[in-house]
Amino acid sequence: MKLQFLGACQTVTGSKTLVSYQNKRILIDAGMFQGQKELRLQNWQPFPIDPASIDAILLTHAHIDHSGFLPALMKQGFHGPVYCTSGTKALCDVLLPDAGFLQEEDARYANKKGFSKHSPALPLFTEKEARRSLSLFEPLGSETQLSLNRDWRAEFFPSGHILGASSIRLETPETSVCFSGDLGRYDDLMMYPPISPPHSDYVVMESTYGDEQHLKVNADEILAKIITDTVQRGGIVLIPSFAVGRAQLLLHIITKLKESHRIPQVPIFLNSPMAIKATEIYSHFHRQHKLSKEDCERIDRNTTYVKTMEESIELNNRTYPSVIVSASGMASGGRVLHHLKTMAKNYRNSIVFSGFQAPGTRGDAMVNGATQIKMHGQYIPVKAEVHQLTSLSAHADQAGLLNWLSKIQPSPKKVFINHGEPLASDILKTQIEERFSIPVECVQSGQKVVL
Ligand SMILES: [Zn+2]
Numbered sequence: 001m002k003l004q005f006l007g008a009c010q011t012v013t014g015s016k017t018l019v020s021y022q023n024k025r026i027l028i029d030a031g032m033f034q035g036q037k038e039l040r041l042q043n044w045q046p047f048p049i050d051p052a053s054i055d056a057i058l059l060t061h062a063h064i065d066h067s068g069f070l071p072a073l074m075k076q077g078f079h080g081p082v083y084c085t086s087g088t089k090a091l092c093d094v095l096l097p098d099a100g101f102l103q104e105e106d107a108r109y110a111n112k113k114g115f116s117k118h119s120p121a122l123p124l125f126t127e128k129e130a131r132r133s134l135s136l137f138e139p140l141g142s143e144t145q146l147s148l149n150r151d152w153r154a155e156f157f158p159s160g161h162i163l164g165a166s167s168i169r170l171e172t173p174e175t176s177v178c179f180s181g182d183l184g185r186y187d188d189l190m191m192y193p194p195i196s197p198p199h200s201d202y203v204v205m206e207s208t209y210g211d212e213q214h215l216k217v218n219a220d221e222i223l224a225k226i227i228t229d230t231v232q233r234g235g236i237v238l239i240p241s242f243a244v245g246r247a248q249l250l251l252h253i254i255t256k257l258k259e260s261h262r263i264p265q266v267p268i269f270l271n272s273p274m275a276i277k278a279t280e281i282y283s284h285f286h287r288q289h290k291l292s293k294e295d296c297e298r299i300d301r302n303t304t305y306v307k308t309m310e311e312s313i314e315l316n317n318r319t320y321p322s323v324i325v326s327a328s329g330m331a332s333g334g335r336v337l338h339h340l341k342t343m344a345k346n347y348r349n350s351i352v353f354s355g356f357q358a359p360g361t362r363g364d365a366m367v368n369g370a371t372q373i374k375m376h377g378q379y380i381p382v383k384a385e386v387h388q389l390t391s392l393s394a395h396a397d398q399a400g401l402l403n404w405l406s407k408i409q410p411s412p413k414k415v416f417i418n419h420g421e422p423l424a425s426d427i428l429k430t431q432i433e434e435r436f437s438i439p440v441e442c443v444q445s446g447q448k449v450v451l
Pocket residue numbers: 061063066161182
């Protein structure tokens with residue numbers, strides 16, 4: 001078996017690993033590079049192999065940095081099946097067309113401003129192309145195993161990260177290798193803990209938080225205090241949130257606080273078409289996470305879903321206390337920008353960022369104390385209270401990553417580390433070598449290995 005690492009090497013986006021065995025080629029994940037410009041430009045590099053020669057793609061989960069390059073591969077000739085869990089397929093149905101829409105928006109904006117080197121600027125793929133790529137999906141249903149050919153098998157294990165997320169173990173008569181995908185936390189409030197696969201000769205694992213221990217803080221208590229204090233001074237609590245997973249968890253926490261009267265009885269709004277669809281999907285797949293059907297129904301009862309643009313604009317004119325959850329999570333786009341524009345300048349309001357803020361984003365500037373932020377060409381003063389909840393991460397920390405690996409027994413012959421910034425990967429490598437005496441390599445982009 002041969003591996004070639006084609007993305008998420010020394011970085012956390014663009015996950016793609018090519019696996020070749022006998023005369024078959026499969027790709028584990030088809031992630032888009034996201035974030036800084038030099039990363040995004042990698043999406044435009046010629047693909048190192050002919051996409052038409054890939055027999056199948058297996059997805060660990062639906063996040064765009066693991067699935068979002070799929071429509072581009074289809075455009076370049078890939079026409080094989082895409083295998084994943086049914087939860088991943090349901091989320092891709094929403095996420096991929098949205099990614100296409102955003103690509104088209106970016107191209108339109110670049111053309112309007114004339115800052116693209118290419119004339120006209122083109123989207124990597126369109127919404128329509130993304131929808132077409134959904135026809136390639138063959139979700140597994142209740143199965144967890146898949147025969148890729150007579151000798152080659154794949155098996156999916158829940159990885160606890162978001163709905164449908166899995167680690168994928170490949171096995172041939174000669175060897176076995178497990179791809180961790182993104183691993184969730186053992187103490188996650190919404191997802192069940194990750195399940196380690198049985199012995200695998202080789203492991204390819206993520207290292208997003210390979211250098212960190214998550215702090216143990218109680219999100220319920222922090223949110224209860226922020227909401228109560230803000231409502232008492234007549235303000236609105238605005239929570240920029242990631243649409244998939246995070247928004248649902250926040251609504252679950254806020255609903256519980258409201259029902260147990262730990263916060264005042266104020267209206268709760270969810271203003272993000274994507275988050276509304278994701279909430280429906282989480283509710284449909286309630287057996288696959290810790291929120292019961294009743295929990296999902298409680299969220300529905302306590303939340304007003306803001307669907308149209310008119311309703312969204314109307315929300316800005318409200319003056320009485322409320323809680324608004326809206327995307328995007330780092331205030332880099334989406335409807336939350338319109339709310340920030342009107343709400344950031346009022347000292348009565350609170351803005352609560354609900355997770356990691358990438359450098360360079362408005363969210364990052366605000367949690368670091370920026371007194372003004374630029375939006376739609378205007379500088380908006382920030383007078384509202386700004387908070388950051390860091391305890392809701394959907395990623396395992398260093399202890400979680402080591403725990404997951406320790407349960408793969410007998411220990412693998414070698415571990416390859418990807419999906420992390422260089423420092424996080426290096427620290428995780430040292431920890432694994434010292435604790436488990438397993439040889440470890442942090443992989444480089446384009447690197448090939450023979451197993
Ligand atoms: Zn992910």
